[in-house]
Amino acid sequence: MEPDTQIDLSAGARSRSDQIAGLLEEQILTGRFPPGARLDEASLAEEHRVSRTPIREAFQRLAQSGLVDHAPRRGVFVRQTTAVEIMEMFEVMAEIEAICGRLAALRATETAVEALRQANAACRRALEAGDADLYYEENGAFHRLIYAQSGNRYLEQEATRLHRRLKPYRRMQLHLRGRLKQSMAEHEGIVAAIASGDAQGAERLLRAHVAVQGEKFHHLLSQLRIDV
Amino acid sequence: MEPDTQIDLSAGARSRSDQIAGLLEEQILTGRFPPGARLDEASLAEEHRVSRTPIREAFQRLAQSGLVDHAPRRGVFVRQTTAVEIMEMFEVMAEIEAICGRLAALRATETAVEALRQANAACRRALEAGDADLYYEENGAFHRLIYAQSGNRYLEQEATRLHRRLKPYRRMQLHLRGRLKQSMAEHEGIVAAIASGDAQGAERLLRAHVAVQGEKFHHLLSQLRIDV
DNA sequence: GTCAACCATCTCGTATACAAAAAGGATGGA
DNA sequence: TCCATCCTTTTTGTATACGAGATGGTTGAC
Numbered sequence: 469m470e471p472d473t474q475i476d477l478s479a480g481a482r483s484r485s486d487q488i489a490g491l492l493e494e495q496i497l498t499g500r501f502p503p504g505a506r507l508d509e510a511s512l513a514e515e516h517r518v519s520r521t522p523i524r525e526a527f528q529r530l531a532q533s534g535l536v537d538h539a540p541r542r543g544v545f546v547r548q549t550t551a552v553e554i555m556e557m558f559e560v561m562a563e564i565e566a567i568c569g570r571l572a573a574l575r576a577t578e579t580a581v582e583a584l585r586q587a588n589a590a591c592r593r594a595l596e597a598g599d600a601d602l603y604y605e606e607n608g609a610f611h612r613l614i615y616a617q618s619g620n621r622y623l624e625q626e627a628t629r630l631h632r633r634l635k636p637y638r639r640m641q642l643h644l645r646g647r648l649k650q651s652m653a654e655h656e657g658i659v660a661a662i663a664s665g666d667a668q669g670a671e672r673l674l675r676a677h678v679a680v681q682g683e684k685f686h687h688l689l690s691q692l693r694i695d696v
Numbered sequence: 697m698e699p700d701t702q703i704d705l706s707a708g709a710r711s712r713s714d715q716i717a718g719l720l721e722e723q724i725l726t727g728r729f730p731p732g733a734r735l736d737e738a739s740l741a742e743e744h745r746v747s748r749t750p751i752r753e754a755f756q757r758l759a760q761s762g763l764v765d766h767a768p769r770r771g772v773f774v775r776q777t778t779a780v781e782i783m784e785m786f787e788v789m790a791e792i793e794a795i796c797g798r799l800a801a802l803r804a805t806e807t808a809v810e811a812l813r814q815a816n817a818a819c820r821r822a823l824e825a826g827d828a829d830l831y832y833e834e835n836g837a838f839h840r841l842i843y844a845q846s847g848n849r850y851l852e853q854e855a856t857r858l859h860r861r862l863k864p865y866r867r868m869q870l871h872l873r874g875r876l877k878q879s880m881a882e883h884e885g886i887v888a889a890i891a892s893g894d895a896q897g898a899e900r901l902l903r904a905h906v907a908v909q910g911e912k913f914h915h916l917l918s919q920l921r922i923d924v
Numbered sequence: 925g926t927c928a929a930c931c932a933t934c935t936c937g938t939a940t941a942c943a944a945a946a947a948g949g950a951t952g953g954a
Numbered sequence: 955t956c957c958a959t960c961c962t963t964t965t966t967g968t969a970t971a972c973g974a975g976a977t978g979g980t981t982g983a984c
Contacts, residue, residue, distance in 0.1 A: 483768055483937070509965080519939045524967090528753060532760045540711055541945055541966055556850040560795075563851075567791045622784040623791075626854075711967070737936080747969045752937090769936055769975055 485525035488516055492526055496535055496546055497636045503548040507536065533633070551689055554637055558682030561634055564627050565611065565678045569670035572617035573662045580617050581663045587613050588655050595652050600642045603651075610655065614662070614674070641684045651677070713753035716744055720754055724763055724774055725864045731776040735764065761861070779917055782865055786910030789862055790903045792855050793839065797898035800845035801890045808845050809891045815841050816883050823880050828870045831879075838883065842890070842902070869912045879905070 492512075495501055507527065509520045516523070531538040537545050576584070587610040594603035608631070615627040641647055654677045661669035720740075723729055735755065737748045744751070759766040765773050804812070815838040822831035836859070843855040869875055882905045889897035 485937085520966095521938055521940095525753075525756060525937095528756050529760065532757065542947090543965075553850060556848045559848055560851050560854065563791075563795045567788075620784045620787055622781060623788050626788065713967085748936090749968055749970095753967095770977090771935075 483522075484518060485522035486529075488512075488518070488522055489526035489529040491516075492530060493533070493535060496530070501546045503546050505546045507544045507546065509544075551686075554634075555682055555686060557630065557634055558637075558678065558685065561627075561630050562675045562678035562682065564623070564630060565614070566671045566675035568615050568618040568623060568627055569658065569662065569674035570667045571619060571623070572614050573665050573667040573670040575619040576617040576662055580613075581659075584610070584613050584617070584659055584662065588659050591652060591655060595648055600648065603648055604639065604642055607651065607655075614658075617662070637685050638681055640688055641681060644684060644688070647684065650680075711750075712746060713750035714757075716740075716746070716750055717754035717757040719744075720758060721761070721763060724758070729774045731774050733774045735772045735774065737772075779914075782862075783910055783914060785858065785862055786865075786906065786913060789855075789858050790906035790910065792851070792858060793842070793906045794899045794903035796843050796846040796851060796855055797886065797890065797902035798895045799847055799851070800842050801893050801895040801898040803847040804845040804890055808841075809887075812838070812841050812845070812887055812890065816887050819880060819883060823876055828876065831876055832867065832870055835879065835883075842886075845890070865913050866909055868916055869909060872912060872916070875912065878908075882908075 492501075492507070501507060509523050509527075513520045513523050527536065527538065527544045530536045531544065535547055537547050539545065572580075587606065590606040591603060591610055594606050611631060612628060615624040615631075618624060618627075654673065658670060658673045658677065660666075661673055720729075720735070729735060737751050737755075741748045741751045755764065755766065755772045758764045759772065763775055765775050767773065800808075815834065818834040819831060819838055822834050839859060840856060843852040843859075846852060846855075882901065886898060886901045886905065888894075889901055
């Protein structure tokens with residue numbers, strides 16, 4: 469075989485363990501397995517009608533994504549993500565989005581900007597329809613578009629990964645009074661900055677747009693006194 | 697069990713598969729397994745005197761760190777990291793280090809700055825001794841210190857991870873004429889900026905300091921016509 | 925001679941088996 | 955009554971077994 473043939477693994481042939489990993493991730497994030505809970509190989513294997521092998525492989529993926537801790541010879545435990553850690557992740561997310569915005573302002577083509585405008589229009593429709601869940605989805609698409617327009621695939625990947633990791637904590641803020649409208653207004657400014665090639669503006673606006681999510685999360689915490 | 701007890705997994709009890717993963721990683725990066733090469737479960741199992749199970753677990757880790765591609769039902773192949781991807785990673789590294797520098801300038805304590813000065817002094821000694829390998833090590837310590845002084849643990853982790861990923865490509869530049877001296881001079885400026893709380897300066901200097909590595913890498917490529 | 929289909933072989937993904945280590949409880953002594 | 959030690963039990967980590975899917979070569983038809 470020639471060493472320079474890149475393997476195509478775009479095939480959707482996901483193995484059983486992959487599916488289980490995704491499912492477990494969802495279940496952890498939605499709270500079926502609370503922080504500190506131990507994930508039992510045997511019972512999960514029974515539940516999913518598979519042997520321990522796929523379960524263990526799923527555990528490995530979860531451990532690497534930081535969702536669980538793997539204590540050798542003792543088991544797998546749902547990681548206790550502290551509020552501090554989440555705030556730290558929001559801070560990094562703000563910076564990464566700021567970078568994406570800056571690069572996007574410098575690199576986005578006219579057609580790319582048009583795509584961004586359409587994504588934003590979809591957000592506006594969701595807002596006007598009062599559909600918070602839909603807004604949440606369209607908002608995600610909007611941001612992923614900015615990641616892509618950074619023109620840096622690696623950056624896009626990393627941004628998407630962190631975005632995904634913060635998903636449950638962003639979702640908590642959906643029903644905060646007035647947040648959607650404010651978010652929408654910020655979007656307008658961001659699109660304008662990227663469209664006009666205002667790199668500094670896009671950077672600043674995006675950083676603020678995301679940083680406010682971290683702050684909202686903090687407020688939510690102290691109001692509800694939830695231990696995350 | 698109380699849900700709020702955080703598991704301590706600082707134990708050095710690394711399983712066999714962890715060790716193998718580290719070893720394989722090293723062997724891939726040092727070129728024993730060239731890009732595109734297929735990693736055979738059976739022969740590796742035999743070589744390491746273990747069964748296929750630990751080998752497969754090691755493969756999973758490598759796949760998630762992006763070092764290999766896992767083609768379902770077909771095998772595991774060393775990933776062909778293209779020059780473009782590496783340049784992209786250097787660009788992200790430059791931005792992340794810039795962020796670390798900015799935050800460090802805002803947050804570093806006097807003792808932290810002193811530690812940074814000492815790390816820099818170690819770099820200088822290595823330079824004066826003409827020991828490129830030692831400089832490389834001390835330089836790594838210097839940068840890790842800046843990551844830590846960002847005051848954001850998550851950021852520190854991510855920066856460390858990318859730093860590690862880029863290690864082999866940074867190492868290629870070690871023997872470029874004059875680079876060590878130039879690097880050292882840049883360090884001085886960075887320390888000064890952080891020490892004086894000059895956030896913008898630290899950000900700008902660190903971005904340039906890392907970006908130049910990407911450029912050097914590019915030059916090296918075109919000179920040597922190496923396919924990475 | 926070329927192309928397609930079929931079959932043998934190999935490898936992967938999963939199931940099961942076994943050994944070692946850790947956790948928990950019981951027993952004995954202080 | 956409390957604590958330490960030993961043993962049992964549970965559970966992990968690894969080895970092995972087996973079925974399914976992919977690969978490559980061969981054979982046959984056109």
